[in-house]
């Protein structure tokens with residue numbers, strides 16, 4: 001893959017991601033890392049934050065004493081990551097094509113970043129690159145939206161700020177098994193299209209009522225509260241959900257073992273889990289794998305005798 005194929009879709013959303021979604025992702029993900037990954041790593045372990053975005057999770061890992069390297073395809077997301085986690089190392093690159101030597105104790109990939117990988121073949125390349133980057137016995141933790149994750153819903157989330165507002169909507173095409181999500185940013189725009197500073201400030205009570213209550217029960221009410229001179233602009237991303245079983249098979253195909261899937265609360269996922277899963281897999285060293293395979297072959301031949 002050439003550098004022209006680097007995934008850059010987040011560039012126009014970076015400033016908003018940095019102050020909204022990034023904090024939510026960090027809050028939701030840290031407890032899972034603390035439960036499922038960090039207790040199994042040596043002190044000061046080397047962690048690779050794949051698709052690190054704006055670096056809020058990277059920074060939390062640095063604070064806990066880990067050495068962290070982040071990689072992302074979006075230059076703009078990395079600009080914020082460098083400010084948010086100044087002591088980490090950051091690399092501009094693509095998850096489908098990076099090549100690192102086997103130096104990491106763990107690789108993480110959070111906030112369903114791998115749903116932007118649009119085919120199982122490419123996802124296998126990501127898994128294979130991660131496998132190579134891990135030391136023997138290293139762990140890979142990532143989360144993903146599964147087949148039933150996406151719906152057709154015009155406004156799924158939103159927020160009303162003083163000088164701008166945003167909504168997120170999503171679509172899903174079950175035949176093609178692909179979805180989109182669209183961020184719409186509403187900003188005051190003058191007739192000559194320059195963004196006006198403080199053109200219309202939203203009443204603080206309206207903001208409070210929407211942001212604290214309405215956004216949770218009926219996010220689409222935001223559309224009625226937006227000042228008339230705020231104009232929308234859309235950023236649409238493609239996303240692909242995968243089945244839990246196909247992820248497990250793909251991980252095992254590149255050599256991962258001990259693959260486990262967890263639910264949103266970090267508890268082992270049920271076999272029916274079909275909306276979301278957080279996977280943890282281990283790079284088992286070669287000699288252990290051959291012992292394991294021999295044991296499997298022996299137990300299979302015993303069951304026929």
Ligand SMILES: C[S@@+](CC[C@H](N)C(=O)[O-])C[C@H]1O[C@@H](n2cnc3c(N)ncnc32)[C@H](O)[C@@H]1O
Nearest residue numbers: 007010025051052053073074094095110111113
């Ligand atoms: C939803 S954000 C998650 C960011 C971060 N992991 C977090 O939890 O806040 C998805 C990130 O994945 C990055 N990304 C998606 N596909 C990528 C690819 N093929 N290569 C590199 N980065 C990619 C995007 O640029 C974006 O920063």
